[in-house]
Ligand SMILES: Nc1ncnc2c1ncn2[C@@H]1O[C@H](COP(=O)(O)OP(=O)(O)OP(=O)(O)O)[C@@H](O)[C@H]1O
């Protein structure tokens with residue numbers, strides 16, 4: 001057989017719309033996932049039960065259920081329990097963000113725990129409250145150590161966005177599927193999608209290598 | 220009047236009782252050296268005084284004010300805001316310095332003023348630079364801790380504590396982590412503070428320094444004050460057998 005990308009190029013518009021959709025849901029899930037993850041991670045680190053227990057339940061629940069199931073549940077089941085509609089973007093963002101929050105929470109917790117007890121001592125001896133010591137002294141150092149792991153999380157989130165195609169959200173894979181079925185060219189269509197992902201992700205992955213090297217050098 | 224009065228201070232970690240009903244009074248301007256073998260509870264005592272560890276039992280009074288309130292007989296509870304207040308009034312310097320590595324020297328010294336005192340940045344900077352100058356590091360303001368020697372780091376840590384205008388300073392083996400040639404510069408700074416008449420408690424193995432600088436020496440053993448008195452009494456003519464044995468094992472630190 002011969003490769004023929006003409007029908008892919010003819011659908012550049014559709015692919016661009018898909019790329020825009022992918023970037024949009026990626027941005028939403030990155031911000032929501034990593035910031036909610038910080039809150040949950042603080043809860044996992046906290047010693048007060050009313051913070052620790054819900055955070056732990058959250059992490060366990062979302063780590064032990066597949067994202068795809070969560071997305072489908074938010075899209076098909078949740079609207080039956082709520083008095084309003086849920087769009088594909090909302091359902092997919094919820095599933096991916098909550099799942100990412102659960103995984104990044106563990107990154108945050110481990111990062112915070114890796115900070116020497118002496119840093120807490122130094123901060124508290126000045127009269128800082130727990131939250132002040134966390135915000136000013138512990139987190140800035142912990143985040144730096146966590147940066148490679150958080151960037152890896154970002155890469156995972158980027159790939160997970162393809163699951164949004166399960167609820168027909170317009171993103172790259174969804175558009176690839178569409179092009180493939182309209183033009184009977186699955187090889188070219190899915191190859192094009194894979195290449196576009198590679199172009200987006202390759203620099204991100206390189207960035208994690210740089211981060212890891214720099215961190216090793218600094219420590 | 221005494222600045223700090225400790226009555227019946229007891230600290231347990233699980234079933235391990237590391238401080239047993241300690242009574243201690245610290246008057247304004249006193250400099251108390253605390254000696255004792257490893258594990259005798261020296262650090263625990265200092266850490267209870269500024270509530271880095273909560274006492275299991277006992278009462279600590281600062282300026283005549285008992286801290287915390289009694290919930291049940293023998294058990295006190297403390298409010299977080301009360302403890303952060305106390306820690307501002309009682310500064311602490313650690314064996315491992317505990318400088319904040321992501322901040323410059325002057326950033327470290329400003330941190331308490333900025334975050335805790337909410338002082339505007341320019342004023343905090345001026346104050347912090349003055350404190351660095353006092354410990355002889357006026358030219359190191361913008362250096363990060365990683366680029367400072369151990370002795371310089373400990374002097375920054377002292378400046379950081381001083382910036383909060385503490386009424387009393389706690390030193391926990393401030394020179395134990397230093398190379399021998401760097402000990403002198405840190406002891407020099409502490410001696411200057413002594414000459415200023417500051418109130419301080421100093422855990423140290425530097426017997427000579429304790430002898431010359433302290434107004435009182437306390438020997439801790441098994442979580443109790445085993446012997447206490449003037450430097451001459453405790454270091455030259457100890458009455459207790461265990462004090463003598465301890466001093467004999469520290470002969471390398473001559474008076
Ligand atoms: N956070 C803690 N949890 C449990 N046990 C502790 C804790 N801190 C101290 N201890 C125990 O309390 C005892 C006294 O420790 P402390 O650090 O007060 O002794 P120290 O006199 O300062 O010893 P060193 O000279 O080694 O510094 C030790 O047996 C130690 O293991």
Ligand SMILES: [Mg+2]
Pocket residue numbers: 261262263391
């Ligand atoms: Mg100690």
